[in-house]
Amino acid sequence: MNAPLRQVPEGAVAVALTVNGRPVAAQVEPRTHLADFVREDLNLTGTHLGCEHGVCGACTVLLDGEPARACLAFAATCGGACVTTIEGLDGDEVAGELRAAFNREHALQCGFCTPGMLVSARDLVLRLPEADERRVRLGLSGNLCRCTGYVGIVRAVMSVIADRRARGIAPQDGAARALGPVGAHAGDGVGEGKAVSAPPTAAALPPVAVEVVEDFIPAHTFAQSFSLAQPPDAVFAAFADVRAVAACLPGAFVEAEPAPGTVAGGLKVQIGPVAATFRGQARITRDPATRTGRIVGAGADVGGRSSTQGEVRYRVRPGQDPGSAVVELTVGYTLKGPLAQFGRPGLVRDIAGRLTALFAANLEARLAGAPAPAAAPPLNPFALALGALAARLARWRARLTGG
Amino acid sequence: MKPAPFALERPRTTADALAFLAAGGRVMAGGQSLGPMLNLRLAAPGRVVDVSAADLRTAAREGETLVLGACVTHADIEDGRIAQAAGPVLAALLARVAGGIAYRAVRNRGTIGGSLCHADPAADWVNALSALDASVEIATPSGSRRLPLGDFLTGALATALGPDELLAAVRIPQPAATAGFGYVKHCRKVGEFAHAIGAALIDPARGAARLVMGALERPPLLIADARALFGGAVDADFAARFDPEPADAALQAAGIADPVSRHVHVEVLRRAVMQAAGLQAGRAAA
Numbered sequence: 181m182n183a184p185l186r187q188v189p190e191g192a193v194a195v196a197l198t199v200n201g202r203p204v205a206a207q208v209e210p211r212t213h214l215a216d217f218v219r220e221d222l223n224l225t226g227t228h229l230g231c232e233h234g235v236c237g238a239c240t241v242l243l244d245g246e247p248a249r250a251c252l253a254f255a256a257t258c259g260g261a262c263v264t265t266i267e268g269l270d271g272d273e274v275a276g277e278l279r280a281a282f283n284r285e286h287a288l289q290c291g292f293c294t295p296g297m298l299v300s301a302r303d304l305v306l307r308l309p310e311a312d313e314r315r316v317r318l319g320l321s322g323n324l325c326r327c328t329g330y331v332g333i334v335r336a337v338m339s340v341i342a343d344r345r346a347r348g349i350a351p352q353d354g355a356a357r358a359l360g361p362v363g364a365h366a367g368d369g370v371g372e373g374k375a376v377s378a379p380p381t382a383a384a385l386p387p388v389a390v391e392v393v394e395d396f397i398p399a400h401t402f403a404q405s406f407s408l409a410q411p412p413d414a415v416f417a418a419f420a421d422v423r424a425v426a427a428c429l430p431g432a433f434v435e436a437e438p439a440p441g442t443v444a445g446g447l448k449v450q451i452g453p454v455a456a457t458f459r460g461q462a463r464i465t466r467d468p469a470t471r472t473g474r475i476v477g478a479g480a481d482v483g484g485r486s487s488t489q490g491e492v493r494y495r496v497r498p499g500q501d502p503g504s505a506v507v508e509l510t511v512g513y514t515l516k517g518p519l520a521q522f523g524r525p526g527l528v529r530d531i532a533g534r535l536t537a538l539f540a541a542n543l544e545a546r547l548a549g550a551p552a553p554a555a556a557p558p559l560n561p562f563a564l565a566l567g568a569l570a571a572r573l574a575r576w577r578a579r580l581t582g583g
Numbered sequence: 584m585k586p587a588p589f590a591l592e593r594p595r596t597t598a599d600a601l602a603f604l605a606a607g608g609r610v611m612a613g614g615q616s617l618g619p620m621l622n623l624r625l626a627a628p629g630r631v632v633d634v635s636a637a638d639l640r641t642a643a644r645e646g647e648t649l650v651l652g653a654c655v656t657h658a659d660i661e662d663g664r665i666a667q668a669a670g671p672v673l674a675a676l677l678a679r680v681a682g683g684i685a686y687r688a689v690r691n692r693g694t695i696g697g698s699l700c701h702a703d704p705a706a707d708w709v710n711a712l713s714a715l716d717a718s719v720e721i722a723t724p725s726g727s728r729r730l731p732l733g734d735f736l737t738g739a740l741a742t743a744l745g746p747d748e749l750l751a752a753v754r755i756p757q758p759a760a761t762a763g764f765g766y767v768k769h770c771r772k773v774g775e776f777a778h779a780i781g782a783a784l785i786d787p788a789r790g791a792a793r794l795v796m797g798a799l800e801r802p803p804l805l806i807a808d809a810r811a812l813f814g815g816a817v818d819a820d821f822a823a824r825f826d827p828e829p830a831d832a833a834l835q836a837a838g839i840a841d842p843v844s845r846h847v848h849v850e851v852l853r854r855a856v857m858q859a860a861g862l863q864a865g866r867a868a869a
């Protein structure tokens with residue numbers, strides 16, 4: 181009688197599903213993943229959470245009888261599904277044989293990986309035609325165990341497969357399954373037939389404070405260049421107008437020019453599902469004699485979790501055709517905070533390449549007298565943009581690959 | 584770890600999904616790429632439109648073309664549940680690619696459409712389907728349009744898809760009966776994204792070779808007419824005449840400056856070519 185009363189959170193939706201053979205009806209927030217739902221709402225704590233991005237396998241449960249990551253399925257999308265957690269496998273024949281074999285072969289030490297390991301192992305026992313060590317190891321590659329070294333686990337799984345095949349139990353081929361993601365059923369009511377409501381908008385956040393450090397050694401550098409059908413002097417002159425140049429970079433905005441040669445602004449980026457706004461400051465120096473310039477800036481994302489420093493050095497030189505110019509850019513950036521440990525410079529180059537091409541096209545149009553593009557902005561663009569993108573992309577990618 | 588709050592819609596039909604998208608929202612299919620980004624709060628959409636239970640779970644055949652609904656999963660392809668529509672040859676080579684993606688628990692929910700829309704340069708369908716000359720069918724508010732995969736994939740993690748559009752289906756032409764297919768994925772750990780991908784569709788009977796080098800942090804590098812890599816002509820003993828130089832030059836032209844990286848990509852391509860020639864059983868997709 182001591183169970184805490186659970187408040188129905190704002191924005192919760194109704195979901196009805198079957199968990200370990202019992203019907204469950206609940207109110208869940210759409211953002212609650214299945215592992216949190218079974219652990220927190222149903223007190224089924226046998227489902228473990230390690231990475232929460234699909235890599236470690238600790239959260240693996242059965243969805244409609246097939247293994248799935250409980251950390252990557254949202255409970256509200258599992259209406260009508262049959263969920264089986266490790267607690268629901270107590271009376272399962274294959275799981276029983278595996279438990280005995282795990283015990284015999286010392287296939288666990290701390291046990292953290294074991295619930296997910298058993299769910300994946302059970303799937304292999306059902307599907308693999310024979311006890312082939314290579315296929316067993318491949319099949320277990322999505323379940324990380326930091327204790328055992330896998331030898332006992334592999335042996336245990338192989339022994340159960342061999343035993344069952346020797347008893348004449350044939351492997352399953354899944355031919356009868358319906359197409360599509362396991363656990364996804366139409367007709368559970370969520371969001372169906374409702375009037376389309378406006379999605380909630382994120383509240384505006386205050387600007388972030390960053391400090392521009394003139395002297396830093398960038399961790400990553402790369403070069404880009406583009407040509408314009410405009411004389412070098414005109415191009416170099418255009419670079420002096422911060423707002424105009426910023427207007428050529430998609431997503432960039434200038435908020436203020438607090439002092440000569442200093443600009444405050446930011447960049448909105450949207451890459452796939454990643455949408456972020458980075459804000460910061462930059463200092464700009466120019467040398468007309470050599471038609472070179474340097475923009476050095478620092479920025480942080482609005483959530484303040486990551487910060488970056490960057491610099492862009494540019495040089496405008498005559499192009500091959502008379503009256504044309506080539507702009508050479510050298511971009512350097514460094515990341516600080518939790519994101520700094522990951523890096524994937526190639527991806528940044530691809531994105532930088534596309535931004536540069538758009539920037540060049542807009543700049544060309546502007547120099548040729550065309551009206552400014554509808555939306556765009558700041559000069560420090562590349563420093564802010566690239567550092568930010570690098571950080572975010574590299575981070576989730578590195579996490580995804582477990583690298 | 585909790586994603587930022589979002590509203591959820593679960594349309595049953597493509598038309599309903601488009602109506603939700605018109606008012607703003609991010610599509611979710613299997614959630615195997617979007618889920619991690621939500622959990623890590625790299626993505627924080629106000630609304631998620633979950634299409635996993637919509638009418639995109641289909642496999643059909645139109646003439647010589649296999650048409651897979653966007654929500655067909657990697658496991659569906661791995662297990663051959665599309666074999667009737669695909670025919671045995673195409674079903675087998677797609678199954679080989681599918682089986683090498685991630686892990687079974689991910690393959691049971693991750694979809695072919697989600698993989699293409701996510702457009703990770705190192706993703707398996709992005710590269711394998713480029714070699715197979717696939718195209719995509721996009722549902723738009725005003726109807727539908729088709730794009731060759733090469734036009735759909737506009738950059739690393741970027742596609743030609745508008746925010747109010749949905750990938751409806753993937754169209755994969757039946758390879759010629761005389762063609763060989765090779766697919767080699769190079770990675771350090773089984774089930775992870777590749778560090779280099781080579782894919783080859785080679786038909787000596789027609790003298791045609793279509794080669795792809797992938798996982799280059801940019802869209803797949805497609806050599807649609809690869810005769811130059813075989814001394815100018817593709818014939819019965821093409822494998823013996825594979826010339827790495829033009830492949831290396833193509834990588835250099837694409838801005839891959841690191842010679843070690845180029846070497847790895849060319850070697851992985853060579854192995855795919857050997858596989859297409861039937862010379863190397865090779866672990867296609869791990």
Ligand SMILES: Cc1cc2nc3c(=O)[nH]c(=O)nc-3n(C[C@H](O)[C@H](O)[C@H](O)COP(=O)(O)OP(=O)(O)OC[C@H]3O[C@@H](n4cnc5c(N)ncnc54)[C@H](O)[C@@H]3O)c2cc1C
Nearest residue numbers: 234612613614615616617685693694697700706707750775
């Ligand atoms: C641990 C792990 C390892 C992995 N390893 C690999 C690997 O080795 N190789 C590989 O190729 N992949 C790998 N993946 C990714 C996996 O293949 C995903 O299934 C796939 O990238 C996305 O498919 P999804 O259905 O889950 O899409 P989701 O995650 O639901 O969506 C991905 C993106 O596509 C958009 N989208 C999805 N469907 C549509 C649609 N029909 N129309 C418009 N937009 C849409 C979404 O808005 C989102 O931006 C791995 C994933 C994990 C978690």
Ligand code: FES
Nearest residue numbers: 230231232237251
């Ligand atoms: S917690 Fe789900 S895979 Fe790691």
Ligand code: FES
Nearest residue numbers: 289291325326327
């Ligand atoms: S037993 Fe400790 S992680 Fe596997």
